[in-house]
Each structure stands twice: as structure tokens, then as C-alpha cells.
Amino acid sequence: MLLKILHGKIILFVVCITGLSVLVIEVVATRILSPYFGNTIYTYSSIISVILTALSFGYYLGGRVSDACPYEKYFYGIIFLSGFFSFFIEYIIVWFLEPMSKNISFVYGPLVFSLGLFFLPSFFLGMLTPFAITLQNIKFPESGIGKISGEVFFWSTFGSIVGGLVTGFYLIPNFGVDAIIIGVSCLLAAIGFIGLFAYSIQTKYLYVLLFIFSLFAAFSMVQTKIFKQYGFLYEGEGIYEKILVYDKDYEGRPARFLRSELNSSSAMYLDSDDMLFEYSKYYSLYSLFNKNPKHILVLGGGAYSIPKKYLSEISDAMVDVIEFEPTLYSIAKKYFKLEDSLRLKNYIEDARKFLLTTDNTYDVIFNDVYLSLYSVPSHVITKEFFLLAKSKLNDGGIIIMNLIGDIYPGEKSLVVSGMATFDSVFENTYFFATDDPKKIEVQNIILLGINSNQKIDFQDVLIKENINETIKNLEKQLIRKEDIPINQALVFTDNFVPTEMYTATMLERSLH
Incomplete structure (x- = not known):
């Protein structure tokens, strides 16, 4: 029994x-x-x-x-x-x-x-x-x-x-x-x-x-x-993604890459402090509005290239970094020359949740939380999110956002809808293409929102003769709103944000 x-x-x-x-x-x-x-x-x-x-x-x-x-x-x-x-x-x-x-x-x-x-x-x-x-x-x-x-x-x-x-x-x-x-x-x-x-x-x-x-x-x-490919400096599983760190040449120069989801999400040159990816160079847009911002927020740490630049260029700026992958902070310190600083605060949290709960306000917000071409977190590209971000900007503050996609003039364009959503919140906006504003294939698009009426004078000698090539070429990279159907595009809201469908449509276009 x-x-x-x-x-x-x-x-x-x-x-x-x-x-x-x-x-x-x-x-x-x-x-x-x-x-x-x-x-x-x-x-x-x-x-x-x-x-x-x-x-x-x-x-x-x-x-x-x-x-x-x-x-x-x-x-x-x-x-x-x-x-x-x-x-x-x-x-x-x-x-x-x-x-x-x-x-x-x-x-x-x-x-x-x-x-x-x-x-x-x-x-x-x-x-x-x-x-x-x-x-x-x-x-x-x-x-x-x-x-x-x-x-x-x-x-x-x-x-x-x-x-x-x-x-x-x-x-x-x-x-x-x-x-x-x-x-x-x-x-x-x-x-x-x-x-x-x-x-x-x-x-x-x-x-x-x-x-x-x-x-x-x-x-x-x-x-x-x-x-498993040999030569990785680091290979491990994070909380949200697999993470690789490796060295290889980029445009004839030695570089180090941070890769997740089969995408090189961050990188740095090993022979200088130059920014490697073109989109990351637009961090310097702050200099057009406030040469000495006191409080900066970076959404998405990655290899912490953007926070490092702000810390090195602005001697008394406080930089808050929001990164939801806990392992990246220690990886950045070990492999990407991120130094300990009393002026850097690192928060392991979702970007939107942080904005919802913090009492801080900022002179600059740099938004780079989009994981890859395939993964656009839908809750950080809606009108409600941008309204929340705007509420955390000081008067005259700016928000810089990196978005990946194509400037497609028809329906179901992730980038154009992203622009329309952004434009519905910030009355004063500019859009820049990192490759070519006339190009309709996939590229990085920079969205700039200004919490004031201040306009950019592209003819200003301080821009045209600027030693920073990104600032100097701003007008050349400008996407003119009259050239894209922003007014006809869907404005993303928390209730309806079909990012996956728009991304799928964009990828299908890229194959033809």
C-alpha cells in the first residue's frame, strides 16, 4: 500500500x-x-x-x-x-x-x-x-x-x-x-x-x-x-538582452562596440574621444541654446558615450542617466572608459516611470531608448510621453531624440508619425537626417524640441563657421517640414500606437 x-x-x-x-x-x-x-x-x-x-x-x-x-x-x-x-x-x-x-x-x-x-x-x-x-x-x-x-x-x-x-x-x-x-x-x-x-x-x-x-x-x-565567436571582450546575459563587447576596425580606425539584439547599439574609438556614430554627435545641439546647462537627463545609457561627453565638456553639469539594463553601467566602466563621478547619477529604471516619479527638471533631455530597428518601445513614442518629458524641461530647455526609420511620404511611416507626434507637443521643433534629408531609406533621424520660442538662425556665423562639423552642417541635414506629410500622419497615443505594424511595413519597403 x-x-x-x-x-x-x-x-x-x-x-x-x-x-x-x-x-x-x-x-x-x-x-x-x-x-x-x-x-x-x-x-x-x-x-x-x-x-x-x-x-x-x-x-x-x-x-x-x-x-x-x-x-x-x-x-x-x-x-x-x-x-x-x-x-x-x-x-x-x-x-x-x-x-x-x-x-x-x-x-x-x-x-x-x-x-x-x-x-x-x-x-x-x-x-x-x-x-x-x-x-x-x-x-x-x-x-x-x-x-x-x-x-x-x-x-x-x-x-x-x-x-x-x-x-x-x-x-x-x-x-x-x-x-x-x-x-x-x-x-x-x-x-x-x-x-x-x-x-x-x-x-x-x-x-x-x-x-x-x-x-x-x-x-x-x-x-x-x-x-561562439572568439575574441569577445565580454559576453553575457543581461536582465533584458544578451550583451556582447568586442573590438574591430571602423572606417580604418580601431573601435570598441557594445552589441545587443544583433545591433551595435553603442561604440567608441579606441584612439580618440571622437563620437563614432553620426547620430550621437547631435548631443552637441545644447550649445546653440545654453552653453552651460546645469542639469542634463540622458534616457538610455548604452556604453554611456553621451553622458561621458556632457561630463567632459560642461564642468559643473549634473547628469542623470536612466538605463533599464542593470549590467550596462558596470560594463561601461570596465570597457568604455566611464569614470566614477559625483556629477553622474545612474538610475536603473524605465524611462517613462522615472519621468513620472521624479521632481527634477532639466535643461537638456537626450532620448536614446530605442533598442534597435526592430524594437521601438511603444510607451516612449506617444503624445502622452512627450507631454510628460516636456513637463520636466526648464524654460528654454531642449529635448533631443534619436529615431531610426525611413522618411516615407506615404502612410504607415514610423518616423513621420513620430515627427507628427513630437510636433503636436513641442511648438518649436526641428528634424535632422544623419545621412541625407532627401533619402527615403532607413537612417537615424534626430528630433529637436525647444521649450521656448527661440529659433535656429542657420545663417548665423556662429553656426556656419563652427568648429563642430555637426553644428556647422545643420542646415544641410535639415528635414524641411513642407517636404514631408506631417499633418496627414497618425499621431501616436497610449491608446493607439501601432509601432510593430509600422516597423514591419518599413522593413518590407526596404526589401523592395
């Missing part, structure tokens, strides 16, 4: 572990796909829909199989298969994800890869819940199917809750995606193997399974290690 009860508890424990595994895979899935397709509604919707679809089919088939073959060896065999196919997630990541993602739509790519990566492991894990109910019902018919079903679903769901929390709060911050996937695969395969051994599958078949599993496990670990 004791052994019978123990077997019943083991089934519930196993169901808890498999439920945990489902959520570990689901949460990690976003970290797998987001570097290639962005943290967008398409990515999240695809992952959730594919995993739920796989589970639902698994529930259906698992119920049928458990009625036809209600034996523990099949139950544990399915667990072994779920672990085996989880290894294929790692293979697809290493060998296929990056090269194939370049040729697949930004909209449908997450769906295609979610099917290829996560469907089979989730399908087999879904089969286990009805199978466990059948096995428990055979062992404890006196308990009733209702009680048994409730217990199985309770422990499965409880495992999923633990899996979601453990992955978000512990696994991702401390381990890489590769280690998490391989760890879950090994755990599932080990449980399945032990169950098969306990329920007397023929020994020779067991050894074959162990041999195949060991080969896949060893090769997965080795290939992952081989595939």
Missing part, C-alpha cells in the same frame, strides 16, 4: 517538473527570438500561440494514447522524447536561426521559428497531463476522476508558476540561453530514462537510448562552445 501511494506521489512530482519545463521553455523563447525579430507583439503572440497550440494537440493525443496504452513505460518514454526534441532547439539556434532569419519576414518570422523550435517539445509535454490522470485513475480508482484531475492540474500548473518565476528571476540573469535549454533537456531526458529503467524496458533498448542521448548532449555542448 505504501509503495502504491509513493508511486502516485512520484507521478505528481514528475508532472510538476514537466509543467515547470514548459514555462522555462516559453520564457526563454522570447530571449531566443528577440535578437532576430525584436521584442514585439509578433514575437510574443507567436510564441504563446504556438506553445498553446502544441499543448492542446498534446492534451488531445495524450488522452487517446493513455486510454489505449495506460502503462508507465509509455509515460516516461514521452518525457524522454520531450527532452530529446528540446535538444533540437539548441541545434536550430546554433546552425539555422541567424542565417535563415535574414530572409524571413519580420512579421511571420517569429511564427515560423516558434513552430520549428518549440512545437514538438511542447506537444510531448502536453501529452503528459492526460496520461498522468489515466495512470492515477488506474492506481486510485476510489479517489474519483474529479479529485485526480484536480491534483494533476494543480501540480502541473504549480510547476509552471515556479518555472516562470525561476526563469525570470534566477536562470536568465545568471545563465546563458544555451545552458538553460541544455539543462532542461537533460532534466527531462534523465527523468524519462530513469522511468524507463524502473519500468523494465528491455535493457538493450535502454542502452541504445542512453547512447543516443549522450551523443546529443555532448555534441550540443561542444558545438555551442565551438560556434
Whole structure:
């Protein structure tokens, strides 16, 4: 009787572990796909829909199989298969994800890869819940199917809750995606193997399974290690993204890059203090309005290139930096020459939340929170956000914003709608193209909002003969409002901000 009860508890424990595994895979899935397709509604919707679809089919088939073959060896065999196919997630990541993602739509790519990566492991894990109910019902018919079903679903769901929390709060911050996937695969395969051994599958078949599993496990670990590119100064998982630091030449000069989501988000030259990316040079716009701003806010730290410039050029300025990725501050100090300063305050917080809660006001706000071409945080490009930012500007203060996109004259232009939204809040605005104002392909666009009536006189000798090339060429880079349909563009609001759809449309245009 004791052994019978123990077997019943083991089934519930196993169901808890498999439920945990489902959520570990689901949460990690976003970290797998987001570097290639962005943290967008398409990515999240695809992952959730594919995993739920796989589970639902698994529930259906698992119920049928458990009625036809209600034996523990099949139950544990399915667990072994779920672990085996989880290894294929790692293979697809290493060998296929990056090269194939370049040729697949930004909209449908997450769906295609979610099917290829996560469907089979989730399908087999879904089969286990009805199978466990059948096995428990055979062992404890006196308990009733209702009680048994409730217990199985309770422990499965409880495992999923633990899996979601453990992955978000512990696994991702401390381990890489590769280690998490391989760890879950090994755990599932080990449980399945032990169950098969306990329920007397023929020994020779067991050894074959162990041999195949060991080969896949060893090769997965080795290939992952081989595939990783050598030469990275830093490689690690942040709270929100994978982060790489590496050196390479840029325009014939030695440079250091910070990369996240497959984009070089920040960089610096190693042989001088010159700003590397063209858009970052527009930090100097402050000099046209206030040569000695006292309080500066930088939204988005990255490698802290912009804060470093403000600190070095303005001797008594206080600089607040808002960066939601905690690891970047220490990375900037170690690899990008950021020095400790009493004039620099670093806040680990969302940009909009900080603006909502702070009592500080600023002479300059530099907004560079857009992660990549694929990931535009929708809550920091709406009219409500710009109104909030404006309320934190002192009289005569300015806001400088970097936006990535194309100046497309038709509908569904992210940049043009961003300009229209910005223009609806700031009465005095200027827009600059870092490449060419006549170019309709993707480039960095600088939005300048002035909290006063002060205009820029592009004919002023202080501009035309300025030693700063960015200031000197402002008129050349100016996007004239009469040349773009701002008045016809959608103004983004918290209620309606279709950034993902506009980004997808922009990427489709760039392919034609």
C-alpha cells in the first residue's frame, strides 16, 4: 500500500517538473527570438500561440494514447522524447536561426521559428497531463476522476508558476540561453530514462537510448562552445538582452562596440574621444541654446558615450542617466572608459516611470531608448510621453531624440508619425537626417524640441563657421517640414500606437 501511494506521489512530482519545463521553455523563447525579430507583439503572440497550440494537440493525443496504452513505460518514454526534441532547439539556434532569419519576414518570422523550435517539445509535454490522470485513475480508482484531475492540474500548473518565476528571476540573469535549454533537456531526458529503467524496458533498448542521448548532449555542448565567436571582450546575459563587447576596425580606425539584439547599439574609438556614430554627435545641439546647462537627463545609457561627453565638456553639469539594463553601467566602466563621478547619477529604471516619479527638471533631455530597428518601445513614442518629458524641461530647455526609420511620404511611416507626434507637443521643433534629408531609406533621424520660442538662425556665423562639423552642417541635414506629410500622419497615443505594424511595413519597403 505504501509503495502504491509513493508511486502516485512520484507521478505528481514528475508532472510538476514537466509543467515547470514548459514555462522555462516559453520564457526563454522570447530571449531566443528577440535578437532576430525584436521584442514585439509578433514575437510574443507567436510564441504563446504556438506553445498553446502544441499543448492542446498534446492534451488531445495524450488522452487517446493513455486510454489505449495506460502503462508507465509509455509515460516516461514521452518525457524522454520531450527532452530529446528540446535538444533540437539548441541545434536550430546554433546552425539555422541567424542565417535563415535574414530572409524571413519580420512579421511571420517569429511564427515560423516558434513552430520549428518549440512545437514538438511542447506537444510531448502536453501529452503528459492526460496520461498522468489515466495512470492515477488506474492506481486510485476510489479517489474519483474529479479529485485526480484536480491534483494533476494543480501540480502541473504549480510547476509552471515556479518555472516562470525561476526563469525570470534566477536562470536568465545568471545563465546563458544555451545552458538553460541544455539543462532542461537533460532534466527531462534523465527523468524519462530513469522511468524507463524502473519500468523494465528491455535493457538493450535502454542502452541504445542512453547512447543516443549522450551523443546529443555532448555534441550540443561542444558545438555551442565551438560556434561562439572568439575574441569577445565580454559576453553575457543581461536582465533584458544578451550583451556582447568586442573590438574591430571602423572606417580604418580601431573601435570598441557594445552589441545587443544583433545591433551595435553603442561604440567608441579606441584612439580618440571622437563620437563614432553620426547620430550621437547631435548631443552637441545644447550649445546653440545654453552653453552651460546645469542639469542634463540622458534616457538610455548604452556604453554611456553621451553622458561621458556632457561630463567632459560642461564642468559643473549634473547628469542623470536612466538605463533599464542593470549590467550596462558596470560594463561601461570596465570597457568604455566611464569614470566614477559625483556629477553622474545612474538610475536603473524605465524611462517613462522615472519621468513620472521624479521632481527634477532639466535643461537638456537626450532620448536614446530605442533598442534597435526592430524594437521601438511603444510607451516612449506617444503624445502622452512627450507631454510628460516636456513637463520636466526648464524654460528654454531642449529635448533631443534619436529615431531610426525611413522618411516615407506615404502612410504607415514610423518616423513621420513620430515627427507628427513630437510636433503636436513641442511648438518649436526641428528634424535632422544623419545621412541625407532627401533619402527615403532607413537612417537615424534626430528630433529637436525647444521649450521656448527661440529659433535656429542657420545663417548665423556662429553656426556656419563652427568648429563642430555637426553644428556647422545643420542646415544641410535639415528635414524641411513642407517636404514631408506631417499633418496627414497618425499621431501616436497610449491608446493607439501601432509601432510593430509600422516597423514591419518599413522593413518590407526596404526589401523592395
